[in-house]
Amino acid sequence: MSSKTFWAIAVSILALLAAGLAGVFWGTADLSWDASVAALLRLPEAEQHLVLIIWEWRLPRVLMVALVGAGLALSGVLMQALLRNPLADPYLLGLSSGASAAATAAIVWLPATFVATVGLPILAFAGAVLAFVVTLGLAFSPARGLDRLVLILAGIAVSLFFQSISAFFLHIADPHVTRAALQWLMGSAAGTGWNDLLPLALALPPMIVLALAYSTMLDAVLLGDERATALGVPVAVLRIGFLTGAALLTGLSVAGAGIVGFIGLIVPHMARLLIGATHWRLIPLAVILGALVLVVVDLLCRVVLAPEELPLGVLLALFAAPPFIVILRRVRRGI
Structure with a gap:
């Protein structure tokens, strides 16, 4: 690991710890520093x-x-x-x-006891997998395999379809339930x-380990499918496997904090600007920066208009x- 990568990761970890402590000590309730530390x-x-x-x-x-x-x-x-x-991201494929x-369907239509028993993360993951399967089905053909361009277009279409389904559910639902669902859809933890932490806390570490284990294959995929295949990379299996993992993480994330x-x-682009595109270095830094950014934004959501919260x-x-x-x-310039 180069010194640049080491310092980028080390500073990001320290910033994450500081932001986490700030998120614990500050919020809508005004607590003194000594009392917060004692608590x-x-x-x-x-x-x-x-x-x-x-x-x-907190x-x-x-x-x-x-x-x-x-x-x-x-x-x-x-x-x-x-x-x-x-420009790909977890929301690209719907x-x-x-x-x-x-x-949303679970919150609006299903009994609260059923949702509590099954778990909102499982229901959200099921929705993410359904959207993922539909998108893959639209983009795959036996003759050409998985078309990346069609996959993106299919993801946009599937995303619009499910957004309209959510809007329909909210439109015909009880107003009191609708308000709660809307607040969740705009993003809130x-x-x-x-207990809500458990699903994502169990799913994320194995995905990080797998991504690091196959980081060299991810680097090879960037060279193109043909070159990666020539280097012995099972491109189709790798793509389906990690996209399924991304569906799992996205579903659990939506269940945990909404959209x-x-x-x-x-x-990921922030991390690339700091240390480059090699996935062995990129993955840990992107994970830490993702946590840092959302912790800071969540803290700001609580304190900007306190005691009210922003989504x-x-x-x-x-x-x-x-x-x-x-x-x-940068994309237009081909950088």
């Missing part, structure tokens, strides 16, 4: 209601947005490599729209509990627009 460390003099705020409300929320940001960033890295498209449609856009698109999607769109324009300009 976080569970000191004897800590007030119980502050311990409840820190350990049951800490699980910070961990959730960190996991979501990391998962979406990893999905973006994988999709941009496997599709060789710098994964988020399928997950959100399934989750409010109300996250420790969170731009992380999978912007963060994650609002500030993410504002912050992501300038980098997105830069990426488009």
Whole structure:
């Protein structure tokens, strides 16, 4: 590992830790620094209601947005490599729209006891997989195999379809339920509990390990399918396997924090600008930066208009627009 990569990862980890502590100590409730530290460390003099705020409300929320940001960033890295498209992200193939449609249908129509029993993450993942299968079915032909260009166009069509399904469910649903669903669809980790962290916390580490294990193959895919195949890379199997993993991470992320856009698109490019495109270095930095960006944005959502909260999607769109324009300009110039 080069010194540039080492320092980029080390500084990102320190920034993530600092942002995480800020997310735990600051929020809509104004707590003193000494009281927050005592509550976080569970000191004897800590007030119980502050311990409840820190350990049951803020800490699980910070961990959730960190996991979501990391998962979406990893999905973006994988999709941009496997599709060789710098504008690819977890939402390109309709994964988020399928997950959100399934989750919206569950919130609006299914009994709360059933949703609690089955789990919203499982239902959202099922929606993401359904959208993924439909997209693959539209883009695959026995003669030509998987067409990357058709895959992108099919993903856009499938995404629009599932967005319309979600809008239809919200339009005919009870207004009280609709408000809750809309807040979730705009992105929010409010109300996250420790049990909500489990699905994504179990799925993300194995995906990171697998991505690192096959990082050289991902590098080869960037050379083109023919060259990668000549080097012994099973391109079709690699593409299907990692796109399925991206569907899993996207579905679980949508279930955990609602629709969170731009992380999978912007963060991989941020990491490439810092250390280059070699996946052995790119993957860990992108994962850390994804967690860092979403933790910071979630903190800002809580403090900008405190005691009111902004949806994650609002500030993410504002912050992501300038980098997105830069990426488009780079793509046009062929950089």
